[in-house]
Amino acid sequence: RRSITMVNSCTGKMGKSVAEAAVSAGLQLVPVSFSAIEVPDGxxxxxxxxxxIHDPSESERILRSIAKDYPDMIVVDYTVPDAVNANAELYCKLGLPFVMGTTGGNRQLLNKTVQDANVYAVISPQMGKQVVAFLAAMEIMAEKFPGAFAGYKLEVMESHQATKLDVSGTAKAVISCFQKLGVSFDLNEVNLVRDPEEQLAIVGVPEEHLGGHAFHNYHLxxxxxxxxFEFQHNVCGRSIYAEGTVDAAMFLHTKIRSGADKKLYDMIDVLREGNMR
Known part of the structure; x- marks a missing residue:
């Protein structure tokens, strides 16, 4: 049986990309989503x-109802940081397996909620499989060779669409690895590029991707x-995250079908499984 996915919320750019990738991969898309954004004819x-599209205030009632129609449903969450914990609590309350792609919220509480409820879930702030693999390699290097870059100076530049205000979680994770490798660096030193003109002229972001990109450069x-030494990963658009999210949903579907003892997974687990498109 093919995996059945509900995307919460399809009105966001990331949610829409995931819904399109799910259909492209042959998954069955549940024709329901939640959003406070009004759309024509709903x-x-x-x-x-x-x-x-339904208002989030109706989510519990409607999720209960559609869970009966789609007993094998997996919920994919791309909402907003403020909704992460409440949404996870609702999915757990209803026993719905889910993939949490939304960043932010209280991550410790999020993991505890899932473990206490014993519900299947994939939780990762970074869904791009190749970026996750790069991160994993950095973590292995930091663990195996602590202090290898002691005394080196680190410069970090990261460019995202203007709507992203904070330092990316991926940059924070990579910087943490460099710190273990002996580099002295403070997060305030990250060069956050958010000005479109600067992104075009200096960073080299293609104009059509100014509204959705993630360019990272680490110079030692x-x-x-x-x-x-220079480490760089540049992402245009959202397809890398959407495809990774769909792989996570398919991975979770397989784990549920096999009755796996482990319930809580991350993207490293999905990568280890290896059968990615």
Whole structure:
């Protein structure tokens, strides 16, 4: 049986991308989503499918109802940071397996909620599989060779669409690895590029992706400035995250079908499974 997915919320750019990727991958898309954003006729058309948009205040009542119609449903959450914990509590209360792609919220509480409820879930602030693999490699290096870059100077530049105000979670994780490798660096030193003109002229972001991109550059220089290392990962658009999210939903579907003892997973678990598109 194919995986059945409900995307909460399809009205956001990320949720819409995930819904499109799910249909493209052959998953069955539940024609219901929740959003405080009003849409014409209360419907959104995605890949020739009408998705009925309901107010979040109705989510418990409607989720209870559609869970009966779609007993194998997996919920994918791309909402807002403020809703992360309440949404997870609702999914757990109803026994609904879910993939949490939304960043923010209280992550410790989020994990505890899932563990206490014993519900299947994939939780990751970074759904891009290749970016996760790069992060994992950085963590292995930091663990195996602590202090390897002691004395080196680190410069970090990260560029995202203007609506992203904070330092990206991925940059924070990579910086943490460099700190374990012996580099002295403070998060306030990150060069946050959010000005579209600067992104075009200096960073090199293609114009069509100014509204959705993630460019990261980490530059290391030796104390005597004779040696330098550069790590870079540039993402245009949202397809890398959407495809990773769909893989996470399919992975979770497989774990549920096999009755796996482990219930809470992250993207490293999905990567280890290996059968990614």
């Amino acid at each position: 419907k959104l058309n995605i890949c020739d499918r009408d998705i009925h 220089t030796s104390p005597d400035e004779t040696v330098s």
